[in-house]
Amino acid sequence: MNSFVMEGTFVFxxxxxxxxxxxxxxxxxxNNKVVGIFDEVPSEYSxxxxxxxxxxxxxPGLIDLHVHASQYKxxxxxxxxxxxxxxxxxxxxxxxxxxxxxxxxKIYSAFVDELKLGPTxxxxxxxxxxxxxxxxxxxxxxxxxxxxxxxxxxMDRNSPDYLVETTQQSLNETRNWILEALKRNYxxxxxxxxxxxxxxxxxxxxxxxxxxxxxxxxxxQSHLSENKKEIEWVKELEPWADNYGxxxxxxxxxxxxxxxxxxxxVSCPEDxxxxxxxxxVYVAHSPESNINISSGIAPIRKYLDxxxxxxxxxxxxxxxxxSMFRAIQxxxxxxxxxxxxxxxxxxxxxxxxAFYLATKGGGSFFGKVGSFEEGFEFDAVVIDxxxxxxxxxxxxxxxxxxVIYLADNSNIKEKYxxxxxxx
Amino acid sequence: MNSFVMEGTFVFxxxxxxxxxxxxxxxxxxNNKVVGIFDEVPSEYSxxxxxxxxxxxxxPGLIDLHVHASQYKxxxxxxxxxxxxxxxxxxxxxxxxxxxxxxxxKIYSAFVDELKLGPTxxxxxxxxxxxxxxxxxxxxxxxxxxxxxxxxxxMDRNSPDYLVETTQQSLNETRNWILEALKRNYxxxxxxxxxxxxxxxxxxxxxxxxxxxxxxxxxxQSHLSENKKEIEWVKELEPWADNYGxxxxxxxxxxxxxxxxxxxxVSCPEDxxxxxxxxxVYVAHSPESNINISSGIAPIRKYLDxxxxxxxxxxxxxxxxxSMFRAIQxxxxxxxxxxxxxxxxxxxxxxxxAFYLATKGGGSFFGKVGSFEEGFEFDAVVIDxxxxxxxxxxxxxxxxxxVIYLADNSNIKEKYxxxxxxx
Numbered sequence: 001m002n003s004f005v006m007e008g009t010f011v012f013x014x015x016x017x018x019x020x021x022x023x024x025x026x027x028x029x030x031n032n033k034v035v036g037i038f039d040e041v042p043s044e045y046s047x048x049x050x051x052x053x054x055x056x057x058x059x060p061g062l063i064d065l066h067v068h069a070s071q072y073k074x075x076x077x078x079x080x081x082x083x084x085x086x087x088x089x090x091x092x093x094x095x096x097x098x099x100x101x102x103x104x105x106k107i108y109s110a111f112v113d114e115l116k117l118g119p120t121x122x123x124x125x126x127x128x129x130x131x132x133x134x135x136x137x138x139x140x141x142x143x144x145x146x147x148x149x150x151x152x153x154x155m156d157r158n159s160p161d162y163l164v165e166t167t168q169q170s171l172n173e174t175r176n177w178i179l180e181a182l183k184r185n186y187x188x189x190x191x192x193x194x195x196x197x198x199x200x201x202x203x204x205x206x207x208x209x210x211x212x213x214x215x216x217x218x219x220x221q222s223h224l225s226e227n228k229k230e231i232e233w234v235k236e237l238e239p240w241a242d243n244y245g246x247x248x249x250x251x252x253x254x255x256x257x258x259x260x261x262x263x264x265x266v267s268c269p270e271d272x273x274x275x276x277x278x279x280x281v282y283v284a285h286s287p288e289s290n291i292n293i294s295s296g297i298a299p300i301r302k303y304l305d306x307x308x309x310x311x312x313x314x315x316x317x318x319x320x321x322x323s324m325f326r327a328i329q330x331x332x333x334x335x336x337x338x339x340x341x342x343x344x345x346x347x348x349x350x351x352x353x354a355f356y357l358a359t360k361g362g363g364s365f366f367g368k369v370g371s372f373e374e375g376f377e378f379d380a381v382v383i384d385x386x387x388x389x390x391x392x393x394x395x396x397x398x399x400x401x402x403v404i405y406l407a408d409n410s411n412i413k414e415k416y417x418x419x420x421x422x423x
Numbered sequence: 424m425n426s427f428v429m430e431g432t433f434v435f436x437x438x439x440x441x442x443x444x445x446x447x448x449x450x451x452x453x454n455n456k457v458v459g460i461f462d463e464v465p466s467e468y469s470x471x472x473x474x475x476x477x478x479x480x481x482x483p484g485l486i487d488l489h490v491h492a493s494q495y496k497x498x499x500x501x502x503x504x505x506x507x508x509x510x511x512x513x514x515x516x517x518x519x520x521x522x523x524x525x526x527x528x529k530i531y532s533a534f535v536d537e538l539k540l541g542p543t544x545x546x547x548x549x550x551x552x553x554x555x556x557x558x559x560x561x562x563x564x565x566x567x568x569x570x571x572x573x574x575x576x577x578m579d580r581n582s583p584d585y586l587v588e589t590t591q592q593s594l595n596e597t598r599n600w601i602l603e604a605l606k607r608n609y610x611x612x613x614x615x616x617x618x619x620x621x622x623x624x625x626x627x628x629x630x631x632x633x634x635x636x637x638x639x640x641x642x643x644q645s646h647l648s649e650n651k652k653e654i655e656w657v658k659e660l661e662p663w664a665d666n667y668g669x670x671x672x673x674x675x676x677x678x679x680x681x682x683x684x685x686x687x688x689v690s691c692p693e694d695x696x697x698x699x700x701x702x703x704v705y706v707a708h709s710p711e712s713n714i715n716i717s718s719g720i721a722p723i724r725k726y727l728d729x730x731x732x733x734x735x736x737x738x739x740x741x742x743x744x745x746s747m748f749r750a751i752q753x754x755x756x757x758x759x760x761x762x763x764x765x766x767x768x769x770x771x772x773x774x775x776x777a778f779y780l781a782t783k784g785g786g787s788f789f790g791k792v793g794s795f796e797e798g799f800e801f802d803a804v805v806i807d808x809x810x811x812x813x814x815x816x817x818x819x820x821x822x823x824x825x826v827i828y829l830a831d832n833s834n835i836k837e838k839y840x841x842x843x844x845x846x
Contacts, residue, residue, distance in 0.1 A: 072812070073812070073813045073816075074817075074821075075825075075828075075829070076811075076824060076825040076827075076828035076829040077817060077821040077824040077825050077828075078821070078824070079755065079774075079824065079828070080773065080774065107813075110812045110813070114812070288756075291756045291759055291760055292756065292759070294759040294760075294762065294763050294771065295763070296760070296763045296764060297760065297764070320752075320828035320829060321828075321829070329743075332502065333711075333714045333715065336714055336715070336717040337714055337717075337719070337720065337760055337764070339717065340717050340718070340719045341719060341720070341760070341764045341765055342764055348717065350503065351502075351503065388499075389495070389496070389533045389537070390496045390530075390533070393496075394497075394500060398497075398500040398501070401499060401500040401501070401502065402498075402499040402500050404499075405498075405499035405500075405502070405743035405744075406498070406499040406743060406744070408831070
């Protein structure tokens with residue numbers, strides 16, 4: 001349990017519509033949690049250590065709600081295909097290599113190293129279908145100090161013979177994986193059920209995963225309505241489901257307790273949007289990936305207007321960058337094109353709204369996370385923007401905007417996850 | 424005049440449809456120009472110095488056909504408005520500061536320093552309406568070794584009183600600027616006429632600029648059909664012009680001798696596209712800027728199909744990044760969304776096509792530039808991609824793709840402009 005005071009300029013979004021800026025102030029953290037932000041250190045906290053980040057901008061840690069750790073190696077390449085061809089050509093062959101533990105360790109180590117150096121403090125990620133490799137990733141994440149949910153993928157149909165399980169294998173390995181993870185007694189690393197997507201998972205597998213969920217009470221992540229060809233395929237595979245979302249919901253896998261994350265939601269019909277709302281499902285908005293794989297742009301303004309839970313994600317390696325700074329940038333840019341090219345009734349995202357999605361929006365999946373309000377777990381990124389030319393001549397808000405568009409990992413001076421220093 | 428041999432892996436696009444890759448080869452450069460690429464050094468060139476860049480990828484220098492040097496300071500901020508409001512709120516107040524020579528020197532120095540460290544070897548840029556500041560920029564560019572066209576902006580109407588000239592002032596200052604630039608005898612830095620855009624330039628000013636063009640034979644750059652409100656405004660201002668392009672053409676300012684660059688061309692009607700083709704005008708495609716200022720996406724596939732001259736540009740600070748790597752990335756991404764959201768008959772740009780636009784496409788504005796074919800001026804960027812994780816395990820083409828998406832200036836090991844080493 002960590003308690004301290006930090007001096008600096010704090011920027012956060014308790015509500016999505018505006019930034020709260022506390023310039024040259026002091027945040028008090030007691031037992032990993034925010035007590036408050038003060039102009040001066042209150043006398044009752046005067047004995048606490050003061051961490052001096054005066055002049056730096058301090059933002060809540062960024063939350064990546066959807067990222068494929070196993071796709072790290074080929075990120076930034078193979079961007080010429082749509083989803084289903086992209087999976088078969090680039091993704092599945094790469095993922096199959098993770099049956100080799102030494103390969104898994106090599107790639108996952110590099111990925112976790114990069115994640116640690118970046119602005120992400122928490123992430124929900126896909127591994128591969130391989131239990132042992134998934135545990136290697138979890139060991140590395142636990143050692144990194146980051147907080148994460150990690151999923152061993154399930155896939156028992158419509159998959160290449162070099163990357164597929166039988167239904168029973170898939171269920172057994174999932175139970176074994178959960179038991180082994182529990183045995184390892186991770187503090188910051190949790191299991192999340194991960195049926196790849198409906199095309200890869202038989203009805204029997206889905207039913208079995210629901211039983212596992214009931215037994216262990218763990219959340220679930222998957223993909224939903226990313227690409228038109230995928231949606232058509234799901235209609236063929238699950239003709240009795242009114243929509244793609246129902247293809248999960250019919251097995252009880254769209255819920256708010258335990259929570260559910262559905263990545264993408266680019267092309268959801270209205271009844272599916274209503275289902276997402278009703279079930280409290282988290283939409284993991286992956287704007288760069290949706291562009292790179294030619295899926296389109298998710299109508300995030302609509303989802304916000306309807307009160308859906310929305311977080312932001314890189315979806316590396318559909319997205320080329322694992323940086324959540326870039327994800328914020330792309331979310332704003334994609335929303336501008338949605339307004340211009342698709343529907344003028346949906347205004348583009350403001351900077352504060354995009355920032356909110358990347359912090360408190362996705363953070364709420366983890367609890368009281370993603371803000372500097374009282375009682376929130378202290379996740380923070382301390383930014384030294386002095387290498388961004390002329391930044392010192394701008395307002396704090398303009399500096400934050402410049403960080404979103406121009407900063408890279410070299411601008412990150414310190415990082416804290418739930419009160420722990422991790423950099 | 425420089426002559427040498429360079430060893431390395433050469434990647435370029437003589438035609439837009441495919442990369443030519445010459446792995447572990449030797450390029451012979453005689454008197455700044457490419458002689459050819461060989462598997463071994465031919466005996467007649469064996470006395471030349473060999474520059475060893477074995478293992479590195481060497482690409483033609485990237486050509487930024489449209490960038491606002493004076494907007495460098497606020498790049499990555501103020502992204503919340505459309506064009507006309509953006510100009511009035513952010514751009515014009517900033518540009519007005521360049522009447523102060525010391526301010527101009529401070530900002531332009533930082534901009535040229537960054538340009539020099541990046542992959543751009545040549546650029547066509549806007550300064551401000553201030554003659555002296557424009558000459559400061561030209562001095563700095565000349566010293567950098569880069570090749571450039573630089574424009575003192577003209578604006579005599581619909582401009583704020585702190586950033587406007589009378590028609591006569593504008594014409595006189597333009598002539599004085601050209602004469603002074605000629606006197607300074609720059610080797611790599613040229614004047615380009617730069618009426619800001621039709622709304623800022625009276626008919627009398629446009630006519631006067633044509634006279635100057637006839638007197639000195641210098642090319643011209645401006646903006647065309649970027650934003651819908653701007654296009655409507657031009658219709659009001661120039662009701663006798665059939666389209667925005669004709670508002671320039673009626674004064675003889677859309678030509679191929681001297682050449683013309685028109686930035687953006689997001690929303691050109693068919694007769695305007697025909698005019699661009701007929702006159703051999705260069706379209707400076709600025710995908711990130713067109714997204715950031717909510718203008719939309721230019722139909723580049725259509726322009727390529729019709730055989731227009733198209734180059735790529737950052738349009739910083741409508742674009743946040745002065746990196747042409749990012750401009751290539753955005754051109755591919757924007758074309759995918761155009762295909763998905765606007766018109767399925769226009770396929771997205773391939774990696775080689777986007778690369779071509781950034782090299783030979785824009786390079787032809789400067790002459791035989793942007794390729795490693797025989798007789799081309801040797802502009803080259805030597806890339807050390809060893810810091811991009813696992814890049815050594817990929818094919819050359821995948822490495823180039825990773826460079827486009829993931830490289831930054833730290834990956835640039837050497838840079839050559841017309842045979843000169845500039846880094």
